[in-house]
Every structure is written in structure tokens, then in C-alpha cells.
């Protein structure tokens with residue numbers, strides 16, 4: 563295994579060995595190796611690249627290093643900056659996973675259950691990608707998650723650029739069991755008072771986080787942004803149902819026009835999303 567000390571050295575190592583695979587915390591990668599799904603010819607370890615293990619400020623944004631661990635993002639100083647990402651990091655697996663697993667690994671794996679992903683979608687975060695010869699390019703995280711753009715040979719996620727909104731944001735996750743577990747559904751709600759916007763993303767119910775844009779616009783128009791920002795319970799419930807129906811729509815009617823029902827398990831999932839979205843918005847506005 564090669565252990566470069568900088569992002570550019572890591573890119574150079576990957577470019578020199580096209581069959582090599584980058585490894586950060588190894589929590590996803592080693593699981594794939596152990597189960598026989600992956601047999602990397604060589605590994606390029608990212609764990610010694612100190613420049614991507616912290617964050618810096620840039621034009622009202624935070625530039626988060628891809629090597630930030632979930633444990634680090636869960637700490638109070640980070641939570642004061644980006645509360646929803648800190649909440650997602652605290653919910654990501656048991657402590658040994660949070661100590662090793664990184665933001666960049668969560669994004670590159672792009673699992674539907676990746677807890678950071680709906681938060682990054684709601685924040686409309688962008689990725690700074692490091693490429694050969696010191697090249698940097700920026701792309702929306704949603705483009706990578708939707709497969710509209712891919713990482714090219716030798717490229718690495720270097721940083722994640724997140725706006726600092728200085729307003730409440732909430733991440734809530736439902737799991738199939740008590741204690742740490744993968745999400746069956748998750749919801750991130752972010753308030754953006756400067757743009758009088760509510761941004762919401764739903765995780766785990768589809769291959770990538772879903773943005774219920776019409777529900778966001780509808781509820782933002784109900785909020786008194788210059789006043790108390792509170793909503794009546796009926797509006798919160800309606801928002802939850804709007805979000806859930808947008809992400810898990812009714813099936814199309816049969817050819818003869820007969821309405822079709824969602825299977826009970828999917829109806830249950832839709833109810834879970836509705837409850838999470840209602841609670842998340844209620845907490846953000848309280």
C-alpha cells in the first residue's frame with residue numbers, strides 16, 4: 563500500500579498505477595474485499611493526507627476535507643457550523659465505524675443509505691475534485707450521486723464545499739431496529755432565511771437522495787420569514803405528506819383505469835417519510 567502525504571501525490575500514485583484503488587477509512591472498501599467482491603491490485607491510502615482531514619472557511623462557505631471522519635464531524639464545534647451534517651455523522655453506524663469512516667468515502671460509495679448524502683443534497687453542496695497535474699474541478703454532489711458525472715481515472719474527491727447558512731437545520735433517520743443501523747428512510751431539512759427557502763432531501767428510499775422541490779416551495783411560501791417562522795401543526799403534517807407523496811408516488815392506474823395500491827411495506831415507508839419530514843421541519847422552525 564502506498565501512503566502519500568498530499569492530495570497531489572495521491573493523484574500521482576493513482577495515475578501511475580491505474581489498477582490501484584484509493585482507501586480512506588476502509589469501512590466500505592475492506593467489507594467489499596472481505597466478502598470477495600473486490601480484489602484491488604494495489605491500494606493508495608489517504609489516511610496521511612492532513613490537508614483533507616480538517617476544514618477551512620471560504621466566501622461564506624466551509625471547505626470540508628474529504629478525509630474528515632464521522633467522529634470529527636459529530637463534535638460540537640462542527641455541529642455549530644453545519645448542524646445537519648453533524649447529526650448525520652453521529653447517526654452513521656457504531657463508534658468504530660464513525661472513528662474510521664470518512665465524508666469522502668461516504669460520497670464515493672454513494673450507497674442509498676449513506677447518511678451524509680441527503681444533507682449534502684439539501685445543502686446543494688459541491689465537490690472539489692483533484693486530478694492529475696494539480697488540476698481541480700468543481701461539480702455538484704447531486705451530479706455525482708445521479709451518475710450524471712463520474713470521477714475520471716486518477717481523480718479523487720478532495721473537498722466538499724458547503725454554504726454556511728447560520729440557520730436551523732435538522733437530520734432525522736429511521737432504522738429497522740434499535741441502536742445504530744442503516745437508514746430505512748432519512749430526511750434532511752435546511753432553512754435558508756437569506757433566500758427565504760426551505761430545502762429538503764429524503765435519503766434511503768431511492769438510489770440517490772430525492773428533493774421534493776414543489777413541497778419545499780409551497781411550505782416556504784407559508785412561513786413568515788420576518789416573524790416567528792412557526793407553522794400550525796396542520797401545515798407541518800401537510801408538508802410531511804407532500805414530501806412523502808413526491809418521493810413515493812402512487813402507482814399509475816391499470817390500463818382499464820382501476821386505481822392501483824402501493825404494497826403495504828411501501829405504504830409504511832411512505833408514512834415513515836411523512837413523519838420524519840413533519841418532525842424535521844417542526845424542529846427546524848421551533
Ligand SMILES: Cc1cc2nc3c(=O)[nH]c(=O)nc-3n(C[C@H](O)[C@H](O)[C@H](O)COP(=O)(O)OP(=O)(O)OC[C@H]3O[C@@H](n4cnc5c(N)ncnc54)[C@H](O)[C@@H]3O)c2cc1C
Nearest residue numbers: 586587588589590591655663664666667668670676677719
Ligand atoms: C458495520 C457498518 C455500519 C455502517 N453504518 C453506516 C451508517 O449507518 N450510515 C452510513 O452512512 N454509512 C454506514 N456505513 C458505511 C461507511 O462507514 C461509510 O460509507 C463511510 O463514510 C465510508 O468511508 P471510508 O473512509 O471508510 O471509505 P473507504 O471504505 O475507505 O472507501 C469507500 C469507497 O470510496 C472510495 N474513496 C474513499 N475516499 C475517496 C476520495 N477522497 N475520493 C475518491 N474516492 C474515495 C474508495 O476507493 C472506495 O471505493 C457502515 C459501514 C459498516 C461496515
